Amino acid sequence: MQLSKTPETDGHAPVNPPQMATSLEGLGVPTYVAEALLLKLLNIEPKINLLQLTQKLAISSNLIQLLINQLREHGYIEVLQPDSLKTPVNGAQGLNSSILRYQLTTSGEAQAKAALKKDGYVGPVPVPLRDYQYMAKQQSLRHSPITQDLLREALNDVYGADQYVDLIGPAINSGRAILFYGDPGTGKSYIANRIIRSLNTPIYIPYAVFVSGNIVRLFTPQHHHELAPSSEQAEIFFNQHHDRRWVLCSRPLVQVGGELTMNMLEVSKCEATGAWLAPLQMMANNGIFIIDDFGRQAMPTDRLLNRWIVPMEYQIDYLSLPNGQQATIPFVTTLIFSTNLTPREIGDPAFLRRLGYKVHFPPLEILDYKALWQAQCELQNFLYDDAPLQHLLSLHKRDQVAYYPCIPKDITRICHDLIVYKKLETRLTPVLVESAWQIYFSDEQLKRMTL
Template sequence: MGSSLKNELVPQISPPKVPANSKALGIPAVVVENLLLKFLYAYPKSDLIELTQRLAVVSHIVEDALVQLRNRNLVAVYQPTTDFSSSVYSDVRYGLTELGISEADTAYHKDAYLGPLPIALSEYIDVIQAQDIRVQPITRSDVNRALADVYGSHHLVPILGPAINSGRALLLYGHAGTGKSFVASKVLNALSTSVFIPYAVYADGNIIRVFSAQHHRRLDDNHSQKFASLESHYDKRWVLCERPNIQVGGELTMEMLEVNQNEHNRVWNAPLQMMANNGILVIDDLGRQSMPVEALLNRWIVPMEYMVDHLSLPNGQQISVPFYLTLAFSSNLPPSSIADPAFLRRIGYKIEFNPLDESDYIELWNAVAKEKQLELCDGFFDVLFELHRDRQVEFYPCLPKDLLGISRDILVFDEQERLVSPMILRSAWGLYFTID
């Protein structure tokens, strides 16, 4: 999403309030204490400011937890000392006792999460429901704006708009190169609202990390503030982000759709659909995943029907989380070969993507050439259309970018002017298309 669109985004809900005390956190005190132990294990002799920043809560919540840990002889206090040369007193610092190190080690072996205190599951559910896409329906002008740079989109606007407003699953199908994934990445631009995403959620004894720098694009700099002020700042355990736009293809596994553990540490991560709440999850190249298509589709029957997903936790318990997202399947296959009629009925909208018409195709070529700072020679389109007729290739939106990319590579290598001649076009075409 471009910077201009970012500036237009406004939070759909009022910012989550800073919890004023430990009770307002809605999580057990032991969660706060264990996280403090792990931080002091990782960052010995931290002061109150550092610990407050790391847990992202007001300082007296941290102080209360430190008192409890000191009473149990798990934390020791390092009193300030005077630096007579500068007349400055150092901060009070906290460290672990031998017993505290043992307790921290036990906490680490349960899970290695280090980050802001998790949000209670009940609070997470409330916020996700309040940020539901359907609360503020989009209009035709919104979708026109979102797809302004998508050539041939006038055929899609009347279909995509109602589809997004419905909140139901989508099936985008059509020949490879017709722009299914590209359009799917653009549709959320129609929504002018941003959402709050938690760093982590606490559920039945488990901390589940939700915010992902890979999948989420943050909009705020609230995390850089040293203190959480009850008056001027919202709860720093939440991150203000663009609506999630997660796309996954052939690399998708069933494990990624459950609470899963990072192979490099013992942190439990939310499944992709939980990370995509209040946004869109695109399952691209349906049929290329390692699991059977039927198994993948069956995974979504209950969430699509009831807007709730049941997840198994590491300790064997099961929780229910909201399924408030647009789930989009993208495939080069016709719907009848993907799933049976009963499942297809559960997918609210089946949207076919077709090649461009000639006028849109020419416009797209000219736009891509300008973007790549290339000039198309006189008679360029006569040669191009001849190649299309000879090979019986339709006007796919992917071709201008791909073929001009190859053309530019050839011109740069041969130190030629940035003019795409018939010979260069034919060379690029021959390199791009295989001979059956």
Template sequence: MSLFSPAAEATPEVLERFRHRKLSSPSGGSRPEASPCPAAPRAAADLGVGPETLLQLVLKHLHTGGAQRLDTLGRNLGVPASLLQDTIAFLRREHLVEVHGARPGAPSGTETYFLTQQGRERARSHLLDDGYIGPVPVPLDQFQRQIEAQSVAGTVVDRASMAEAFAGLVVPERVLEQLGAAFNSASSLFLYGPAGTGKTMLATQFARLLQGEVAVPYAFSVDGQIVRVFDPVYHVPTESRAPESGAASLGRGGEDQDRRWVRCRRPVVIAGGELTADMLEPAHHAAGNFYEAPLQVKAAGGLLMIDDLGRQQVDVTTLLNRWVVPLESGVDYLALRSGAKFPVPFDAFPVFATNLRPKDLADNAFLRRLGYKVHLGPLDEDGYRAIFAQYCRANGLEYRDQAVTYLLREHYEPTGTPLIACHPRDLVNKIIEFALFEGEEPGLTEEALARAWNVYFVQE
């Protein structure tokens, strides 16, 4: 029996992966149920952090934000005000906090708390030890469970949903089929081909297939350290009230939702030539003495794109080797400066895009670990004309097919220049720029195309 015999048991395992997944539609028609944020804590023990962490955060908030009512302090910490009463009582007994408005007959909850001189000194000491100021961090094990509950592998796509997501783009049917199968694999995607063939555009459009929402914590705690996760650059809240000035958002679900979490769209994190190996590990803020989550953790539940692979500041072999274990096991092991290591589910859909030849980037062992390898090459004439017509319409120019025929026969064919997807956009832009200089109305003429060609391509 051959190694790839139909009798092998791999097929049932693959089918099992789809059994509990739902069809995804970019328009939001059929979409997976959004995993709810964790329930609001009912007791201090539900917070998952020690009383000392809560005490320090209260002092730091009162120090940086000034006097606050208990309900305001609760919003800033992301916890019900009732869970702060024991902490406030302890701080008052220690003469670290005083209260205004606690007079007979005054409405409950109107009291304002502020730091004493001793309390300010204690708060400054805590800020030197740990500069994190924000909602109470969630425990690592809760963060791990939430990532698994809202996994990016929760949806599948079919031909109709792919056509909907890529509507308006000129994409070969072969490529659409490969991208759809790659999405359903929930593994990884490797896009390669010449510069300008649309790899980055296809990857960002690919992100439209990500449906549903994820819950993102402001921060989590591990080994006595705080790691900040929520990043407004990548996390777009879908809640009714986005977080402002470090305050926790109430969002949908009101008091039934743990306000240390923010309900967001599935994240899309793109890193290009600026990527370094350090960006894939927890980054320690020396001034604040807390950590920032690495890119793959911020991308959890969404898409992580490594664009222009091979042009990074870090050696490509080092960079690719960093992904071997996470790609195979689905678990990423992160390390703190103390040497403590901890696991986090690797649940971002990784997309690698490069202009270089795959064999020049990695060996066969690593390429084999990448789920799907999709090549994007030059266009055929029909595709090129279709893209040219799109860019003309988008810029208010009349599309003239005869002018494009002139371009193909008199410039592309004699020079052997391949038909690359970005050429129509760039040539149309140059036609418009010349017209603006001349004070003329831009038009798709043979003369205008020749002038654009001569400044766009290097003349040998």
């Protein structure tokens, strides 16, 4: 992989993209891997041309042509005439290669089906593990620290953020795991999601990685947001022949809650396509990985804690691969545990020691709570009146419920639902607030959510 360091500025990737391979050896993966991908692609999409093959495999047309020539020699591919697209061409000399189309022979179809049975991945040629390891380390958040201004801007609409913003910033820059803890409804998950807005340096993510004989798909639209390159970046792509196997993306945010299982943290097979998928923590590299509702997973808490001891300590992770081998990958994600448990309830001293920062989320102060209530009223287009707010505050006092930031949003939404249903004027009243409060809280909740 050829790559040069670029001066970092806001909004620019911390490294230049890898350069496009000019030889089959330069792809960094065995030639048979690229050949198998070409066969599988033609099996799924027959009669496509060189340009389409180039776009789908994300390598140069010269390398595609080399692969085609080799596969034709083995009798796996045939060339179709551009006019009828039915009659094979014995020798394509004299014809413009851009208008030729290709399809598999009978033996080529057998080879493609065998390749698909072994591995269902069809897409861009994977990058070698060593290139991914290098890029992941170079794009670590430690090389692109956030500043107080960036984080405050990212949380500028979060009421009460001043209580913890200056703890979260250093925690993110440290590269260590973070614990967000506090009562339900204090905004832990919401703020964890908003932090990603302060990470304004894009990164390059490969579509797939070749790891010890296995293609592991890494890029997924669910977790990776592809960015259009800036004019300066586009010029770099053009002048340096950017390797199109790498995608310019915003830093990823991967979040998982009570549904988390150990299988999600290992290479797994996609039931729909048969391709091998990267684990969640690998998808979150160079970004943020949130384990929400920590303590509510089906697996024992201590087992989940033990899974993270080595990655948190050494910034590497060991993956078990489909062929039985193990691979070492970088663990360069900001790991955030969000929980309703206290550090004492988590209990494992070895784990707690590796949590560099523990950020407590308390209820709001009354001034922030009032401001949040007014903002939610405006969001619902209610005609503002101070009487409903005063009644709401009296309910808090009566039932000894702290000023949790989730309450104004949820109560105003219930009020909106009641107004629509009963065809009332879009104005809050103490009676509406009382009704919403009774709907929102059960007796058991009121017993738990006390001051």
